[in-house]
Amino acid sequence: AQTVTQSQPEMSVQEAETVTLSCTYDTSENNYYLFWYKQPPSRQMILVIRQEAYKQQNATENRFSVNFQKAAKSFSLKISDSQLGDTAMYFCAFMKHVLTNQGGKLIFGQGTELSVKP
Amino acid sequence: DAGVTQSPTHLIKTRGQQVTLRCSPISGHKSVSWYQQVLGQGPQFIFQYYEKEERGRGNFPDRFSARQFPNYSSELNVNALLLGDSALYLCASSLPGRDYGYTFGSGTRLTVV
Numbered sequence: 001a002q003t004v005t006q007s008q009p010e011m012s013v014q015e016a017e018t019v020t021l022s023c024t025y026d027t028s029e030n031n032y033y034l035f036w037y038k039q040p041p042s043r044q045m046i047l048v049i050r051q052e053a054y055k056q057q058n059a060t061e062n063r064f065s066v067n068f069q070k071a072a073k074s075f076s077l078k079i080s081d082s083q084l085g086d087t088a089m090y091f092c093a094f095m096k097h098v099l100t101n102q103g104g105k106l107i108f109g110q111g112t113e114l115s116v117k118p
Numbered sequence: 119d120a121g122v123t124q125s126p127t128h129l130i131k132t133r134g135q136q137v138t139l140r141c142s143p144i145s146g147h148k149s150v151s152w153y154q155q156v157l158g159q160g161p162q163f164i165f166q167y168y169e170k171e172e173r174g175r176g177n178f179p180d181r182f183s184a185r186q187f188p189n190y191s192s193e194l195n196v197n198a199l200l201l202g203d204s205a206l207y208l209c210a211s212s213l214p215g216r217d218y219g220y221t222f223g224s225g226t227r228l229t230v231v
Binding site for chain 1: 160163174208210219220223225227
């Protein structure tokens with residue numbers, strides 16, 4: 001069974017600085033996807049960034065980038081130029097390809113609560 | 119375009135009662151999934167439906183059931199409610215065959231007393 005581990009329950013960063021959130025996962029699959037979701041107090045899960053396992057290039061979305069280490073099964077999120085609006089719970093998630101057995105379901109980590117301080 | 123909409127936003131029920139939660143996916147999305155998020159934890163997968171067929175079920179008791187309608191909206195039913203069913207229930211939709219991640223609704227907060 002796949003598992004996702006986020007070892008940092010809470011983190012804080014000063015506005016405009018850079019912060020990295022850690023995530024490790026365990027799987028024997030070769031074809032899968034990894035995601036970072038943000039959940040602000042409004043409760044809605046918002047997709048931040050997505051990585052396909054077969055792509056070696058790390059995904060980037062504006063101020064958000066990942067460091068994907070497939071062999072180490074590590075998937076960290078870097079937030080540059082942190083903004084007050086980045087304050088939220090961040091979840092790392094794993095998903096097998098939709099056409100595989102049990103594919104298409106997200107497996108989430110426990111989350112990291114990020115506070116951006118002015 | 120409207121996002122994923124869920125109703126109601128909040129609900130209080132008594133132990134032993136039954137509850138129905140509703141979800142309308144983004145227009146054009148044919149896959150709907152349900153997740154349970156207990157306070158302080160990550161969401162746990164409950165069900166996935168695609169084209170009105172159940173495609174996946176998580177490790178939840180038979181008290182939990184769901185269905186998808188011809189317009190791709192979905193209902194989640196929970197019978198014989200327990201205190202431990204108190205949680206945020208999230209619905210997510212996606213385009214068929216696309217692994218681009220899911221779009222989530224804002225959830226239904228269920229409190230069982």
